[in-house]
Amino acid sequence: MRKLDRLVTIRDVAAAAGVSVGTASKALNDRGTLRAETRQRVRDAADRLGFEANAVARTLKVGRTYTVGMITTDSIGRFSIPLMLGAEDALGAGQMSVLLCDARDDPIREQYYLRTLLTRRVDGIVVTGRRAQARPPLAPDLPVPVVYAFVSSTDPADCSVVPDEAGGAAKAIEHLQAIGRRRIVHVTGPEHHSSAQVRASAAVPALVRPPLFGEWSEAWGRQAGAMLLNEEFDAVFAGSDQIARGVVDTLRSAGRRVPEDVAVIGFDNWDVMVTASQPPLSSVDMDLDGLGRAAANLLLAAINGEPAPGRHVRPCRLVLRESTAIAGAVRLG
Amino acid sequence: MRKLDRLVTIRDVAAAAGVSVGTASKALNDRGTLRAETRQRVRDAADRLGFEANAVARTLKVGRTYTVGMITTDSIGRFSIPLMLGAEDALGAGQMSVLLCDARDDPIREQYYLRTLLTRRVDGIVVTGRRAQARPPLAPDLPVPVVYAFVSSTDPADCSVVPDEAGGAAKAIEHLQAIGRRRIVHVTGPEHHSSAQVRASAAVPALVRPPLFGEWSEAWGRQAGAMLLNEEFDAVFAGSDQIARGVVDTLRSAGRRVPEDVAVIGFDNWDVMVTASQPPLSSVDMDLDGLGRAAANLLLAAINGEPAPGRHVRPCRLVLRESTAIAGAVRLG
DNA sequence: CGTGGCGGTGTGAGCGTTAACATTCGGAAA
DNA sequence: TTTCCGAATGTTAACGCTCACACCGCCACG
8 A cells, every 4th residue: 555656645645544635634734623633643644655745736726836046147156156055055944945047147048047937936036146247137027026146236126135345355454454564465356347346446545556457366366476576565465365375376485474574365265275375364255155145034035025125235254364464463263 | 907916827818819728728838739820819918918837837737847856965065066067957958947955964954855855746856966985875765766976876776977086097197107107106085085095096006105195185285295205206196186286386396397307187177276286287077067967867867767777987087287298298278 | 411520629627735614513501 | 402602524616737528610522
């Protein structure tokens, strides 16, 4: 009796327990008034038959899928992952499942996925990923709430949650100043990239020379380091950990000591870079995991009828390591 | 008329087109025999009303969800991502959507997700992630096919698809020998990790000294490099790109030239490491993307009633860069 | 002129579940 | 004894869609 050719339904359970489907439903969902003995009998039958309620049928009846779509605009990369995980975690706690869609920055793919998600009647959508600039809204007048995480929508009425990159940069600068550095330089990514711009703008009042814009790579960090060698400076604020590492490598092989001669702070707090660098890098952490979690919670709230439109800015955290550890200074992490 | 308080259903479309629901269904799905004019009229009505077929209802009727679950056993990391993307891509081409589950190597979470997926009536499940060893099956007697990607199941009857790590290691060794190196050393990850073991075993016949087991980190690479400095060798096969980079850094700062004095090959072909290293690293590529894609296709086949049980081994590719580029030798990618 | 066949369309059951409503039955109150 | 109430359970109509089948003309053929 254990094995059927089809999956076991609530009717099978009801029959096995000698009750009607309605009663079985009540017993399994703790609704209505039932004798404790009956309830138990139904549950035993369900266990015995290996019954798993069909979420599809339930969905059709009650109108909610308890599923959200997650569209990543850039190809899923180093930034999307913590975001996704944070979001997935927060959503899972809310009994939500996540449909994964990798749109690869291709508008056609994105629209295709959007239709798929709507067809599947997701309760909401979170859009994540890195972008050089804010992105246009997914589509106008969607029947479900949408939250943008890390990327922000160009429509200020959309709900976006983003890190306070300017604030993070400011923290980095302040720390460098706090350990006595006055001649700070900034080397970062491409000027057309809004992250590079925002971080640079926050840093510029404290800089001893104009920011060096380039790429987000270690190679560029090395190159910039070499360019700086005949200038006078005692601190580098880098736009990314990779850049920072490149800079550090060049400086050290040119005989400069880090942090004694030059203190260095990176950005992203990417474990691989930050710990492998010699010395380990102080860095600005955007708390992408928390960002994903926050986005998920905003989405859950919106689904429950309490939308929070607008740009939500979350603080960055400065993580200190040896690359800014001067004698007597605090050292963390 | 455009906006209803509820989503527009096929009845609305049928009514608007002046036909019955059955006819509307046929028109929208290209079934049965219909007058071209009728078909068009229905479609126009559907477009006009913004109709999106309810996949949930269809699923309930036809019994297939066109959804698969993807469970990552380790927390989603550097290895899972290309796997996931490859799988997602291949599945998407088969009209399948992917439910993402991050089990974080926690059996409780894994079972929870498994139940969720079964409840949602997924058509199949792919299990991905890195593991020190083969993992036990998800559960016995699942009603849907399961494919393990990268990890393999301890049950040989399960369908797993894994990279030919031994073959990859052999390729690395052969290449080193082909460029004339005879005194090869191997430094790799922890001995209890099956990847380290397998790769080392394949390399050991060609080695000039026993493999150095340690960690999967750059720091260990540096440490091992230092340990090797007073030995005689002309090539290093590293168990990972991070280790390789650590080794290279140490060797170079000790005055050894790479590749002239010592040729170095890494493993994983992780872009960030491989290109940032100086010189860029030759490396063994496990083609994780292809692995994910293959896993997805095996799953699709199994769903369509053509299971391919057993361990499927896929070849690795050697990617050559400057760290093994001796004068006159071929240089790629 | 009757009949069969076929193109075109409508009808209705059913997928598995839930929830509103109906029914039954025992016991307490009148 | 009748009546009524409430606890316990049964019945059934949805949810939106598809598919097998029924139906209805019309034309061709015998």
